[in-house]
Amino acid sequence: MHQNAIIDTVEHDHSSPPPLLQGRNRKDIPERLRSVPPTAPEAAELGPGSWALTLAPRLAQFAAVARHEHVTRAAHELGMPQPTLSRALVRLEDDLGVALFARHGRTLSLTPAGRAFRAAAERALTDLERATETVRADADPAAGKVAFGFLHTLGSETVPGLIRTFRADHPGIRFQLVQNYGEAMIERLRAGDLDLCLTSPVPDYPDLVARRLDEQKLRLVVPDDHPLAGRKRIRLAEAAGELFVTLEPGYGLRRITDALCAEAGFTPRIAFEGEEAETLRGLVAAGLGVALLPPPAVPRPGVAELSVTAPRAVREIGVAWLDGRVDTPPVTAFKKFLLSRRGALLS
Numbered sequence: 001m002h003q004n005a006i007i008d009t010v011e012h013d014h015s016s017p018p019p020l021l022q023g024r025n026r027k028d029i030p031e032r033l034r035s036v037p038p039t040a041p042e043a044a045e046l047g048p049g050s051w052a053l054t055l056a057p058r059l060a061q062f063a064a065v066a067r068h069e070h071v072t073r074a075a076h077e078l079g080m081p082q083p084t085l086s087r088a089l090v091r092l093e094d095d096l097g098v099a100l101f102a103r104h105g106r107t108l109s110l111t112p113a114g115r116a117f118r119a120a121a122e123r124a125l126t127d128l129e130r131a132t133e134t135v136r137a138d139a140d141p142a143a144g145k146v147a148f149g150f151l152h153t154l155g156s157e158t159v160p161g162l163i164r165t166f167r168a169d170h171p172g173i174r175f176q177l178v179q180n181y182g183e184a185m186i187e188r189l190r191a192g193d194l195d196l197c198l199t200s201p202v203p204d205y206p207d208l209v210a211r212r213l214d215e216q217k218l219r220l221v222v223p224d225d226h227p228l229a230g231r232k233r234i235r236l237a238e239a240a241g242e243l244f245v246t247l248e249p250g251y252g253l254r255r256i257t258d259a260l261c262a263e264a265g266f267t268p269r270i271a272f273e274g275e276e277a278e279t280l281r282g283l284v285a286a287g288l289g290v291a292l293l294p295p296p297a298v299p300r301p302g303v304a305e306l307s308v309t310a311p312r313a314v315r316e317i318g319v320a321w322l323d324g325r326v327d328t329p330p331v332t333a334f335k336k337f338l339l340s341r342r343g344a345l346l347s
Helices: 051-068 072-080 084-095 112-138 158-167 184-191 252-263 277-287 329-338
Strands: 007-012 101-105 107-110 147-152 172-179 195-197 206-218 219-223 233-235 243-245 270-276 291-295 303-310 312-323
Touching: 051 072, 051 084, 051 112, 051 303, 072 084, 084 147, 101 195, 107 112, 112 270, 147 158, 147 184, 147 329, 172 252, 184 195, 184 312, 243 252, 243 277, 243 291, 252 291, 252 312, 277 291, 277 303, 312 329
Parallel strands: 007 172, 147 172, 147 195, 233 303, 243 270
Antiparallel strands: 101 107, 195 312, 206 312, 219 291, 219 303
16 A cells, blocks of 8 residues: 555454554554553443542543642633632542642642542543544544455455545545454444444344345366366356365355255265365365355466356345444445445456
8 A cells, every 4th residue: 555554454364363464554643542552441330429420520620730739820721710620629629538739828739649649630531532532533534434344355356446446535534454254244343343344145134234235256166187177167066076165154155155055956065164265276276175266366376267057156245234323424435435336346
């Protein structure tokens, strides 16, 4: 990529490994956001009597007075009347039952308890400021973020091409890219980790909205020295006696393979299972079986790819998102773009 980086994080795999690629352009990130920890803290219980509910509105007031050690100057910084700020400090100390300041006429100094409380207050205010800037930055119409998931088989050409075209009109929008198999991405949608995903088959769940965008022909891939390698077309039933290499159960392409073989009148004998289409092509090239696969991004030596004439061997590809989720402007723009590519997604 050139100019501004488009990728925040690429995650690959269906477990929870470290990201494969950290390609965020540091110029895209405000300085104060670069050290934000990736994991969320344990949620505080904000019920009746909670200290957080009691103290939160006053932390900035306390911190300003602690910095200036002078109520009038702090009130000027905060844009509030000095008597109001003085009363707020007194109420804060009364609520805590601890003296935070020693008073010397118009000036103040922190007590040991005040110094300890100031450190905690500054951390809380800094964390709140960072969190606010993060969510506001991610929702920025011109430079916000889209968390986008897609199948491994769409990662070499389709997705980079889509993002390149989209960014011609939206150059500042950033992407967090997640490569995974279909069911794992659905769970990431439900968890709120993804805004949108490209997947196959097109999901049909009551809590999701899904739109069909395109279809992709599948081919029977055989070793280049296989008796069928000289053919251009084949009925899938003719491969009933072959050993198959497939993706693992749970992958959409595996379900499609099983369904097509069943439609052709047989259950495939599985020799090997993998997690990526190109790995399966390598196994086919090694003579370990045949496979039903989408076309490769780059022709693979050692294999022949046959068009399947019956049954109709295609996989539908669609975009899905969580029903009822309120989109940020960047997500809205990218969703509209994807839907505009209906019938031309794979071009």
